[in-house]
Amino acid sequence: MRSRRLLSLLVLSFTLFSVSNSLWANTHENTENEKKGLNVSELIFSHVGDAHAWHLFNIGEKHITIPLPIILYSPEKGLSVFSSSNFGHFHDHEVDGKNIGISDTYEGYYIERGIKEKIIAEDGSKVYDLSITKNILCMFLSIALLLLLMMGVGKKARNTGATSAPKGFQNALEPVIIFIRDEVAKPNLGNKYMRFMPLLLSLFFFIWLNSLLGLLPFGFNFTGNIAVTLCLSVVSFVVMIFMGNRHFWGHLFNPPGVPFGIKLLLVPIEIISLFIKPVALTIRLFANMLAGHIVILSVVLMTFIFAEMSVFAGWGFSLISLLFAVFMFCLELLVGAIQAFIFANLTAVFIGQSIEEPHHHDTAHESYHDHNPETGQEYNVGTQEIIA
Numbered sequence: 405m406r407s408r409r410l411l412s413l414l415v416l417s418f419t420l421f422s423v424s425n426s427l428w429a430n431t432h433e434n435t436e437n438e439k440k441g442l443n444v445s446e447l448i449f450s451h452v453g454d455a456h457a458w459h460l461f462n463i464g465e466k467h468i469t470i471p472l473p474i475i476l477y478s479p480e481k482g483l484s485v486f487s488s489s490n491f492g493h494f495h496d497h498e499v500d501g502k503n504i505g506i507s508d509t510y511e512g513y514y515i516e517r518g519i520k521e522k523i524i525a526e527d528g529s530k531v532y533d534l535s536i537t538k539n540i541l542c543m544f545l546s547i548a549l550l551l552l553l554m555m556g557v558g559k560k561a562r563n564t565g566a567t568s569a570p571k572g573f574q575n576a577l578e579p580v581i582i583f584i585r586d587e588v589a590k591p592n593l594g595n596k597y598m599r600f601m602p603l604l605l606s607l608f609f610f611i612w613l614n615s616l617l618g619l620l621p622f623g624f625n626f627t628g629n630i631a632v633t634l635c636l637s638v639v640s641f642v643v644m645i646f647m648g649n650r651h652f653w654g655h656l657f658n659p660p661g662v663p664f665g666i667k668l669l670l671v672p673i674e675i676i677s678l679f680i681k682p683v684a685l686t687i688r689l690f691a692n693m694l695a696g697h698i699v700i701l702s703v704v705l706m707t708f709i710f711a712e713m714s715v716f717a718g719w720g721f722s723l724i725s726l727l728f729a730v731f732m733f734c735l736e737l738l739v740g741a742i743q744a745f746i747f748a749n750l751t752a753v754f755i756g757q758s759i760e761e762p763h764h765h766d767t768a769h770e771s772y773h774d775h776n777p778e779t780g781q782e783y784n785v786g787t788q789e790i791i792a
Contacts, residue, residue: 448701452625452694453520454539456488460622472541475534476513478525484511488535491515539632542624546614554609584608588749592756600755603643607636608748615693615740619733627743628694630686637682640751644681648758681754685747692743696736703729 458470471489478484492508494517505517512526525531557574564570570578584604589597614626626632654660656674659667707725710717 592752612744641682
């Protein structure tokens with residue numbers, strides 16, 4: 405137990421040290437930046453945003469970076485495939501009062517680094533960027549890791565069968581799977597829950613794993629990218645739409661028991677609410693995960709902000725910054741699991757609404773069971789008979 409705690413502490417310390425080292429190195433990337441001072445927003449968005457290269461850390465002034473494949477298609481030039489290392493270094497250019505990083509030019513293309521990176525053609529022609537960026541690489545790594553873990557657990561479960569107790573990683577996953585089944589799938593999907601368990605489990609573990617990977621040293625902010633959360637929400641939305649039954653569509657376009665005048669107002673509201681559901685899923689996951697990363701980076705950067713004022717102030721605030729960063733880091737571990745659960749639960753709720761069967765409440769046929777103490781027989785008494 406002590407060895408595990410020590411290992412967790414080392415991983416946490418190494419993570420915070422790596423982030424701090426990277427941020428400190430970026431603040432002294434060139435002499436122009438040193439003169440202008442610390443650009444907090446630029447540093448934060450460079451870490452939480454996507455990129456065409458995977459920056460690991462700095463050794464002195466040397467940047468340790470893994471180049472990623474650049475895949476571009478232009479109607480004028482056709483397909484171009486090369487390494488991101490060909491873009492070289494970034495240089496600051498002032499555009500509309502803002503400092504924007506511009507890379508070296510290669511084959512008529514360059515990278516413009518603002519809040520996000522984008523590749524632009526020198527001649528101004530249209531460019532379709534199909535590159536393997538940092539977030540896409542994270543997706544491939546998380547999918548490979550999920551397949552490796554889940555296929556191993558599934559193979560062990562098939563070999564041991566249901567009669568033997570689970571062991572190892574299988575034992576760790578079983579309570580989570582049972583929790584999703586009993587607390588998410590069954591209450592919202594009824595007797596059809598098994599049909600949607602693969603979807604709910606895939607969404608939950610995919611979001612949870614990527615949230616954890618984003619907290620590791622040199623990790624990615626994959627679930628803090630709105631394009632990623634939008635794609636996940638579209639998957640849930642498409643399943644909800646295609647699984648919708650006649651009862652669901654009937655209530656949507658022709659609400660029963662509602663006057664025609666009210667229907668003219670209610671139907672558009674129901675249609676709008678249908679499309680608000682995936683939007684809510686998208687923004688909820690994106691905002692929560694992005695906010696957590698920004699808070700951690702902001703707290704770490706406060707040490708450097710105070711250090712620019714005074715060396716003693718920087719050292720004095722470093723302990724407070726470290727303790728608060730550790731607290732936020734541990735909180736993000738919890739938030740990652742909670743957000744994965746919320747996304748899976750809301751998906752189950754939305755799908756459950758689309759497959760819900762109609763409920764008949766005909767009072768003329770409602771009855772209850774009564775018991776005759778003399779004969780010992782049970783019989784039904786209709787509601788209308790009781791009223792009479």
